Amino acid sequence: MTDTNNTDIEIPDVLFSEYESIPTIAGILHVFLDSLPDMVETMHAAMDGGDSETLASLAHQIKGAGGGYGYPSITEAALKLEHSAKESDWELARLHLVQLELLCVSAYRGKHAPAGG
């Protein structure tokens, strides 16, 4: 276990997309955000079932999308989860999944925050 695998990701209460000001991206943020709850749920199920392959594969998908939608911290968290899942380090994977989920919730809040900032 290295330092970068630890709890060094900052999780803000509200997370905004870096591309919020680009209309073409702002207009499709919901495509990404709305896909997250199901993904997170499936990842929890995979973890409970000891299915590291599905877990890593879903993390891989989120990793590939997050930064592109302006959420680099989500990509970063997903990358860590992909690694820990691939190594079947369940304890670490559980931590990474929680971090990822919290970031997703913050991003969701950012999109639906009353006064965007």
Add this chain to the structure above:
Amino acid sequence: MKVLIVDDSPVTLALAQARLRDENLDVLCAQGGVEGLEKTRKEHPDLILLDLKMPDLSGYEVCERIKSDPELGSIPIIFLTASDSVEDKVKGLDMGAVDYVAKPFDPVELSARVRAALRVKRLQDLLNLRAQLDPLTELWNRQAMETRLRQEWARTSRHEEVLAFLMMDVDHFKKVNDTYGHPAGDRVLCAMAHVLTVQCRESDLACRYGGEEFAVILPGADSHEAAHLAERCREDVEQLALPAQDRVIRVTASFGVADSKDLVSRDDLLHHADAALYRAKREGRNRVIVWEPYIADTTVPREVTS
């Protein structure tokens, strides 16, 4: 130009599509490898953005099938990969991909790489087109004609349609060259090409078959219709008056036509048109002959024609 994005994730498809929105491109999406392959075959895109990791058919497999298909092999492919492994990237490039873009996309990188790949594609298309044209007349050259005939023959057979083939040869062309010089001969050939271009339908393919010989593929036409076209061309050629050295060059041309009815091989189509052309020469030139079975018995080697 047409760009196809292939990715198993709708989230990535939506993003890539949004990123390319300002590029003035026709952007198509396919969710997964199977659909990607289907759309590639149907749409013939100018560029494919291809995800590596897809559950139904991986990007490698899709790439392999596209690259081994002679009709699709020249379509450039850019791999999209969320993998940071150098091995994956090298493998993709080794398989014939022109580039890769790392996921998540950098805001400007994706469109910049797409623009670069399309610039190269446009250049390749242009060179490819030039290689298929006869430089003097700018009609299709013989090689391109043979390729098109093969395709049209296959299409026609599949749909049980008919296909006609026309051959035209300038009468006594050698005399034109000997009397007025080769530059004048070239002008005659260009005038011939112009006559064909004016008279042909949009769907016909006129080509320079070699020397002073021309050919036209007429998809969907029988020899009767092809003979009408040939007759119009014959009249136009007869009316040509090309000034040269205070004199006027006048030429005529002979025509042979045939169609694909009851034929099993496209070589027979060419032989029939050729035999009819030979017959036109023998009967006194400046005429159109439609292939009939009786002509088969009178064929002699081509070298005799002029």
